Amino acid sequence: MATPTAAATDHAEIVPSVIRENQDDVVEIPMVVPEGSEGTLTLARGSYEQSVGFRDVNGDGRVTVTVNTFVANQVLSSGSGYRAADPDAVTEVRAQSTEPMATGNYEIRLSLSGTEQDVALVRLMPSRFNDVRTRAAPNGITVDSVKEVEFSASVPGRVARDDTVILEFHAEGIAGVGGFDDPPGRELIYANTSMPSASATHTIQLPGPEADGDGDERGNASFSSVRIDYDNGDGGVPNKLTNVKLRGLGVDADGDGRIDRPVRVERRSVTRSGRLALELTDEQSLAESETLLIRYSGVKNPGTTGTDAVSVSAGDHRVEGTVTYGRAGLGQFGNALSVDVTCADSQDPTAPMPFEHVVSPGDDRLYLVFSTSVCAEEAAEDARLDVTLRKDRLRNGVPTGQTKRLSTSVRLVESNATLELSEGRTTLEARTQTLEGQTTLAPGSRMTIRVRSADEPSPQLVEYSGVVNENGAFRTRVDFSAFRSGSTVEVVPVANGRQIGDVHRVRIGDG
Incomplete structure (x- = not known):
């Protein structure tokens, strides 16, 4: 999208005059305004109408108001989803109706001091899940930005064990949905499902201590017990911790999401409400670069929604973090946007997100980056990695059963x-x-x-x-x-x- 040029007069305009975006994505409305001015944007279509006040905080004569169309549809009465790109500000949102922001053409009116300055059009189109491609990057290349994806190449569904798998999903309507900067799947505890009062599987991801932290001088922690505290001072606790079934416990030594060193439990106990203790058969160690993974099912989530403070301790190494319940915690990316990862010939990875991710909202791309060791190498000469990106439609914060998905399979072959x-x-x-x-x-x-x-x-x-x-x-x-x-x-x-x-x-x- 072109960057508008600052205005030299008191006139204001929306640039460009026609803006196209997909439902559940983020609409950007760039404007040229008098330097330091305040104004109002009004979006209207039929009975839908929202008025947004804005201010040019840094006085550069350029303001971009964004509309997260997913958020705008989830909280209909509050005018949620409207923001201004930093450092400018939205001063108020006046919701003139509680209609959902459906697909179609919306008139945008820009006013200064009550006088209309310009009119433009937003075309909100249906979103589609289009396709998924397999890419491979050579060994040693770190892929953590769209620019680095350029070092990879499309391949016909197979990747050598020494290389890196990149799955390129062309999926419209996810930019406003996913919490890509701080996803629930990377929290200290991830709840699947996250719905209140539901029976769920919880996964703990405890990182190793930093070298100058609470381990020894090399950044190692020694421990023979693990303490999981759901209360952590804020009172939000799940139920039925005495009945949980342990599904996986061990150390991920190389960051691929798999347990490399299994750990055995001698006994477990619930020392008080919301606190689960695991006594191990042997003393264990956790290095700075490693992660302790614990997964257990049969937890009954608390009846509340939102982010809850938790802590996990391995011996003297203690980490405070969060777990999210409700709509915001549904799926690894939140808001019912999730990724299913399975290995056809070996045990599935334990970590909720055994991949890195790169998002490119401008062209509706999501890249998932996997190590080829995500599926055990000893399982088969050619293992198979199966991945599905799934978006469940929500109504009042609850999945409706209507799902969009893109699936692919990748053969992990020997380097030859x-x-x-x-x-x-x-x-x-x-x-x-x-x-x-x-x-x-x-x-x-x-x-x-x-x-x-x-x-x-x-x-x-x-x-x-x-x-x-x-x-x-x-x-x-x-x-x-x-x-x-x-x-x-x-x-x-x-x-x-x-x-x-x-x-x-x-x-x-x-x-």
Whole structure:
């Protein structure tokens, strides 16, 4: 969207004159106004009408008012969902009706001091879940912004174990729904379901201590017991903690959402209302980079909604956090926007969000970034990761049973490379050769061809590199002149520091 230019006169206008957005997304209404002025925006369609007062706080002559159409439809009578982009401000919202903000054309009237300055149009269109694509990023690339997604490439439903899986969801109508900056699925305790008084499964995600925190000087915590306190001073506690069933307990050592070191419980007890204690069979340790995961079912949520203070202690290592009940806590992203992650050939990950996420509201994209170890490597030669993005429609904060979803499956295959060399029968007459091959690694990966002496008393070793293209092919120019004529060498494909293909033995000719 173009940035409006500050006005030089007392005139005000909305730029552009026609704004298109999808239902449940966030509508942006940019305006050029006199510097430091106050004004009113009125949105109207049929019996729907909302008036929004705004102020140009920093005096730059530009104000953008945003309308979260999802929030506006959930709380109909309060004028909720209207904001001004920082540092400007919305001064008041006058709800002229309690009608929902349905799809259709809305007239926007901009007024200063009661005088109408400009009229524009918002076209609010139905939102759709369009498609999902599988992308792969080379090993070692961190993907935590849309710009870094550009280092990945679309692949046909399979990703090598050394690479990173990126799922690109083209889903309209989620930008106003999801709590992407601070999602419920990353809270200290995540409740699934989060509905009041419902029977739920709770998952604890206790991070390791910082190096200068309450562990030892290396940032390690030793513990033989765990204390879960739902009260934490604010009185909000679930029921039936004595009847919970433990579904998973252990340490995630590498951040992929799976338990790497299982922990056994000797006994458990409810020491008082809202406090669950677990005594372990052995003393355990938790490093700074690790997470203690605990999942148990059969909890009855409290009958209230909102964010509740909680704390979890592993020995002397104590962390305070929150758990969210009600509509805002439904699904990992909140407001009934959730992600189902399953592994077809192994146990599912324990963490609620075994992925990182990047959101791009401008083009309705949500990227989920997975480590390929999210599904256990020993489960099968080719494991399968199944992922579904799901959005449940809400009415009065309760799911209606109407659901939009996008699903995909990704095969997690072994890292492998093949060279176009005939095993045992090749003689290299020319000392400089172009070697070609195919690999399962992601496009953009660096492939190394390692050449070493096979029959010399003092073996020599040389390496040459190439880059994998979008078709999984690679090629590199190799100079064999360092090796004696008539000798035999071994040619090996290597990536990420290890051999990923067969060893080819070839003889150096006289060329």
